[in-house]
Structure formats: C-alpha cells, structure tokens
Amino acid sequence: MKSYIAKPQEVERKWYVVDVAEKPLGRAASQVASILRGKHKPTYTPHVDTGDYVIILNADKVVLTGKKLEQKMLRHHSLYPGGLKEMSYKDAIARKPEFVFQEAVRRMLPTGPLGRQMLKKLKVYKGTEHDHDAQKPEVLELRY
Template identity: 55%
Template sequence: MPVNPARTVMLRAQDVRPRWYVVDAQGKVLGRLASRIATVLRGKHKPSYTPHVDDGDYVVVVNADKVRVTGKKLDQKVYRHHTLHPGGLKTEPLRKLLARRPQEVLRRAVWGMLPHNPMGRRQIKKLKIYAGPEHPHQAQKPEPLDV
C-alpha cells in the first residue's frame, strides 16, 4: 500500500520535546502578552500541534511588575474571589493587585485563555512568572520569545 504524503501525523506523548522560552514583560500590553503566552503553553505555535497531547513549551516571564494595561482598566477592572464563608465575597482592583502581586495578574490573564480541564491545569504549571528581571531557570537555556 503506497504512503500518502498528505497524511496527518498525530503526535504521541512520548514524542514531546518541550522547549524553554523567556519573555520580558516590560512595556508589553497585558492581554496581548497573555494571548501569546497561552498559545505557546498549548503548543499551537508548532506545526505538530495535536489537541489531545500536551505539546506546549515552558515560558519564563520576567519583569511582570512592569506590564502595561490600556484604557481605564487600572481603576475599573476588579478581581473577585469568595472565601466560602457567608458574606465572603472579596474584591480587589487591578491597581492594588498589580502593586501587591504582579505575577498573579499575569497568571490569571493566561489561565483565562487556557482550557479549564486537566490539560489546562498541566499547561499553566509550565508558566513561571517573576516580578523582577532575574529568574532561576538559566540551566534550561531559555530562548527569547517574540511577543
């Protein structure tokens, strides 16, 4: 039987070879940066993308505290969580959360763009975010990622 050159090849889990990328978030717009990071975490930037296999790469983000937001989001965007106690709805504006935990702002933005299932939970663990310019992942030799 002849081999069809246009055959679709499905990647297997044992064939995955993740790469490491580093992104400098200084001056980058939050949503656009999160969208690009989510694409790399899912592996959709590769020609070998397979929906049911986690083929994504690791992403290290530095200078997360210098990320930029557009419009009036600093004052109008609000993050909410519930403590699971009566009357326990807590709100925090973006400006306060960015000052207190800048990594959390970017992590939540990326998480909103990943699938909310077991594969998405595995993919978000490949995201390493640091507020300053230093990171402890030099041994992995991360390559710069265009954003």
Template identity: 40%
Template sequence: MDTLSYKTISANKETAHKEWVVIDATDQVVGRLGSKVAKLLRGKYKPDFTPHADCGDNVIIINADKVKFTGNKWNDKVYLRYTGYPGGQREMTPAQLMKKPNGEEKLLKRVVKGMLPKNRLGAQLLGNLYVYAGSEHKHEAQTPKSIDINSLK
C-alpha cells in the same frame, strides 16, 4: 492507482518537542501578552499541535512588574472570587493585586489561566508558566531562547 497516504500525527508526552522560551514583558499590554503566552503554552504555534496533549513550550516571563493596561483598567477592572460562604464574594483591582507579595506573578497567571482550557490539561499547562518581577530568572540551566512576543500573531 497511485495515491499518497498521509497519516495524522498525534503528539504525546514522549514525542512533543518542548522548548524553553523567555519573554520580556516590559511595556506589554497584559491581555495581548496573556493571549500570546497562552498560545505558546498550548503549543498552537507548532505544526504538530494536538488538542488533548501538553505539547506547548515552557514560558518564562521576566520584567512582569513593568506590564501595563490600556485606559484606566488598573483601577476600574475588577477580578472577582468567591470564598464559598454566604456573602463571600470578594473583588480586587489589578492595582491592589500588584501591591501584594508576588503580585506580578498572581496577576499574569490569573490572566493566562482564563485563556487556557478549563480542565486538567489547563491546570497542567499553567504549571509550565514561570513569572518573575525582575530581569533575572533561575532557569539558565535549561538554556531558554529569547523571543520577541510582538512578532507572534
């Protein structure tokens, strides 16, 4: 009996094909950008995707200060956090968050973090995200390739 034998390929740290990609966030909607970036970080676009391993790309987001929200979400959307003390629930809008130092980085990392797994792997994947407000970044030595985020599904 002639049969084909297929082996399930499970990527690990040594066999993962990680790349460096640059994404221009100019005039991109934050939530749609975040979901595509989370897929890139996770490695879901790759044929050798493995759910339990870090097989995604390293993502550099430039022009993060030029992102936009639809509607009036700059002032109406509320991000909550809790200090751990009674009465310690704090709220902040995206407009308030952008006014802080490194606010662009904090905003996009917060958005992407919510779309990653809530475990050690998610924390490790978030470390592969680099956000810059301007068009300059310090990762030229890695020779990142620029991709159009709108072409991804």
C-alpha cells in the same frame, strides 16, 4: 493520507524567556497561552500537551490600557454568604504581580487536567532575574 497525532513521550520542549515590561497584559497573556498550548508548532494536537516552557520577566511592569487599572476588579468568592473579595488591578499588580499575569494566562487555557498541566510550564517573575539559566532559554519577542 493519515493525520498526524502527537504522542506525549515524543514531544520536544523548548524554553523561552519573555520580557513583558510596558506591554499590554491581555495581548501578552494570549500569546503566552498559545505557546503553552503548542499552537505555534506543526505537531499541535488538541488533546496532547505539545507546548513549550515560558519564563515571564518584569510582571510588575505590565500595563493595562484605558481606565482598566482603576476600574477593573480582581474578584474571588469564599463560597460563604457575603464572601465576595475584590480588589482593583492597580492594587493587585502592586501586591502580587505574578498572580495577576498567571491568572490572565490560566483563563485563556483549557479547563481540566490538560490545562493545569500546561499552566505548570509557566514561570512568572517580578524582576529580571530567574532561576532557569541551566535550561538555556531563548529570548522570544511578542508580536502586536
């Protein structure tokens, strides 16, 4: 019996829309990362992008449990001495909620060209409006 290996040109992609209002950031991001990878399909192949497109709505209304909103920091470094920049997740969600959700998902995807290709299928929006009605996205409820 031979194993099935998906070919990139044979992959059929769907569009899903997910409302993450009042949902924990990490739990929502891990399920979205799994859909972007294609692990929910029987044709999943680790070295081929078999995932679907995901549209995230209400990224500004995502919640963090415990004291993470004040204590957890979003950090990056400019690679110069003393170039560490950090801000709390409370400020980051207020300023750029799309980036916060996208960064959470990016860190759950594989590194390298395949992970970057998967991340391009993620569309994150602050409110309830999106520009992808022509793709006829299906509403997807996340499990907990």
